[in-house]
Amino acid sequence: MNFVRRPVLLLSLILATWMLGACSILPWWEPDVPDQVQRPQGPGNSRWVPTDWSELPGFDDDKLHEAWNAWVRNCALPHPAFAPLCPDIRRLSLAGEAQKRAWIVDNLEPYRVESMQGSAQGLLTAYFEPELEGRRQPEPGFAVPVYRPPHGLERGEAWYSRREMDTNASARASLRGREILYLADPVQAMLLQTQGSGRVRITEPDGTRRLVRLAFAAHNGHPYRSIARWLLDEGEVRDASWAGIQAWAQRNPDQVDALMHRNPRVVFFREEPMDATAAAAGPKGSQGVALTPGRSVAIDPQSIPYGAPIWLVAPAAGLRRLVFAQDSGGAIRGAVRADYFAGWGSEAGEWAGRVRQNLQMWVLWPKAS
Incomplete structure (x- = not known):
């Protein structure tokens, strides 16, 4: 029996030796690993390409002090990767521009965001x-209700549609008392x-009069469809701004x-009081911190994590600046996609x-440390 096993054992040793040798030469014939390796790993729907600071248009010209309050707000609920940096971020609030910029270069690395297909071009909108x-x-002139989340609304499940909320008796009953x-009108409610x-x-x-904030609380689980897009596609308007939609509604009340x-x-809201501190900032975004006009963006969290600083470039909008991923939205999908928070009031809206x-x-x- 031992005589029979020896050739088998010898053959096994020869085969193992050959496999080890083959493994040692695998890199010789494998294709080169490209520079576009995700380092660090992106959230799943984007590719992060390591690059140099010189690639960032306008990086030396941004007024970083305007962005720093947004960064400090980030540190109230930081991404774990940034938590160790928050003491420095707070300390640098009163530092000069050169010191802030030098700290960024010393502590961070830029990664160009691309789609999984390799495109670095995307779409910027604003809200x-x-x-x-x-x-x-x-009362007359004010008859369009804004609702709290109704009883029976379950997260992740579709509730009644907008049409059903206007016409279905069960839906109407569920909304009663939730106003x-x-x-003043349906267009304002849709805008909100x-x-x-x-x-x-x-x-x-x-x-008595007082100022309150209506903040997002939930939605009815149906997909968002743009009424502005429909009006444009049907040739009903050339101006699809909210003022243009309002004008169309006044011409076509029926x-x-x-x-x-x-x-x-349909979006449901919660009411929040507005003191001077709340009035000086935007609403809380999906990250849970108050938005900063001109420095906060909504992103696809499947592509960029909340709290990440982003160098944003949209030349046609005159934007080359540091912003922060602090919000999300139903229409914000894709790797290179951002919705820019412009602030509040009619000028920001225009x-x-x-x-x-x-x-x-x-x-x-x-x-990496």
Whole structure:
């Protein structure tokens, strides 16, 4: 039996020796590993390409002090990769521009964001926080309700559509008593829902007036459909800004409900008080920190993690600056995709309505220790 086993053992040793030798030469014939290796690993739907600071257009010209408050706010709920840097970030709040820029270069590395297909070009849009008038009780001229999340709404499950909320008796019953306040018309309500938050100056039943914020609380689980896109595609308007949509609604009052029903998604809100501190910042984004006008963006969290600093370049919009991934949205999908928070009020709204520009982004990530 031993004589029989020896050739088998010898053959096994020869085979093992050959395999070890083959493994040692594998790199010789394997294709080169490209520079586009994700380092660090992106969240799944984007590719991060390590690059040099010189590739970032306008990096030496940004007014970093304008961005630093947003970065400090990030440190209230930091991404784990950035938590060790937060003491420095807070300490540098009063530092000069050169010192801030040098710290960024010393501690972070830039990665160009690309789609999984290798495209570095994407889309920038913008959003804002509208300022509206409201009433606590319905009255002539203020009859469009804004709702809290209704009873029976379950996260991840589709509830009644917008049309059903207007026509279905069960849906109407579920909404009864969930009214927060009333706005002047359906276009204002759609504007509030599309932007995801708003400032409303309420007139209470006793005549007192106060400013509140309506913040996003939930939605009905249906897909978002743009009424502006439909009006453009049908040739109904050339100006698809909110002012243009409002003008169309005034010309076509009998078609307004049908237009609204083309977007089945409905957003529900919660009311938040507005003191001086809250009024000086935007609403809380998906990260959980207050948004900073001009320095906060909504991104696809499957491509860029919340809290990440981003170098954003959109030349047609005049933007080459440091921003932060602090929010998300139902229409913000893809690797190179951002929705830029413009602030609040009519001026911010007019600017945001014009933004639909080509975009490039670089994630700035902590250097490996």
